[in-house]
Amino acid sequence: MFFFRAILIVFFIGSDVQAFQIDTLTKVIDKDTQYIEITGEYEREYIYTQLTQLLTDKKHGLREIPFNPEDISSWPIIVEPGEIVLDKADKIRVKIIRNGPQQDEDRVSGLAFIPEKVRRKKIQDSGLQISVGYKVWLFIPGKSPLKGQIKASKKSGNITIENMTNKILRIVPDDCSGKNKSECAGAVILLPYTSKQIDDSEHVQTLSIYLINDLHKKIKVITL
Numbered sequence: 001m002f003f004f005r006a007i008l009i010v011f012f013i014g015s016d017v018q019a020f021q022i023d024t025l026t027k028v029i030d031k032d033t034q035y036i037e038i039t040g041e042y043e044r045e046y047i048y049t050q051l052t053q054l055l056t057d058k059k060h061g062l063r064e065i066p067f068n069p070e071d072i073s074s075w076p077i078i079v080e081p082g083e084i085v086l087d088k089a090d091k092i093r094v095k096i097i098r099n100g101p102q103q104d105e106d107r108v109s110g111l112a113f114i115p116e117k118v119r120r121k122k123i124q125d126s127g128l129q130i131s132v133g134y135k136v137w138l139f140i141p142g143k144s145p146l147k148g149q150i151k152a153s154k155k156s157g158n159i160t161i162e163n164m165t166n167k168i169l170r171i172v173p174d175d176c177s178g179k180n181k182s183e184c185a186g187a188v189i190l191l192p193y194t195s196k197q198i199d200d201s202e203h204v205q206t207l208s209i210y211l212i213n214d215l216h217k218k219i220k221v222i223t224l
Contacts, residue, residue, distance in 0.1 A: 046116035054108040168212040
């Protein structure tokens with residue numbers, strides 16, 4: 001299971017919310033311009049986008065906070081268009097633009113697609129505290145070299161993986177062998193300075209470690 005499922009990638013309230021689809025829930029931003037495709041399902045939909053940043057550090061753990069709209073120059077990415085009108089069967093490509101040169105450290109941004117009807121309800125109902133719609137997690141690799149340690153241990157039917165590095169890592173168990181590593185359900189995406197416990201019902205013997213943006217080169221193999 002992906003690490004980010006713990007944060008709840010998708011929220012739905014009522015059957016009318018799911019009036020559009022997107023082609024991915026995670027994307028590695030390793031080019032200056034990339035795209036996410038959004039498709040209309042049933043009726044015209046007005047959709048707003050919202051960018052957040054996911055921060056991790058040893059002191060505060062995991063935090064998701066919105067970007068400051070008055071400081072766009074510091075954002076690692078920008079999105080065009082920011083507001084979308086989507087009719088039934090429409091396909092619109094949303095552009096993800098790297099905002100400036102590649103930064104030193106890996107970063108994670110959340111791109112939420114929020115329907116207008118839900119946005120209105122959220123404004124009117126102060127008790128509705130969650131964003132509703134789709135959220136895509138955007139992984140933005142930095143240019144700093146890998147620093148720190150990756151550890152894993154097996155106990156009582158579970159595997160605990162610790163990423164004490166400065167990099168976003170993809171952890172691929174040996175039962176993913178022969179499958180698309182980026183799509184294997186057993187693979188785990190782990191942020192810097194976080195840990196994850198996974199079920200060992202498949203009796204995994206080895207974990208292959210990759211940087212989030214390079215599935216062709218293993219940086220480590222851990223034997224359990």
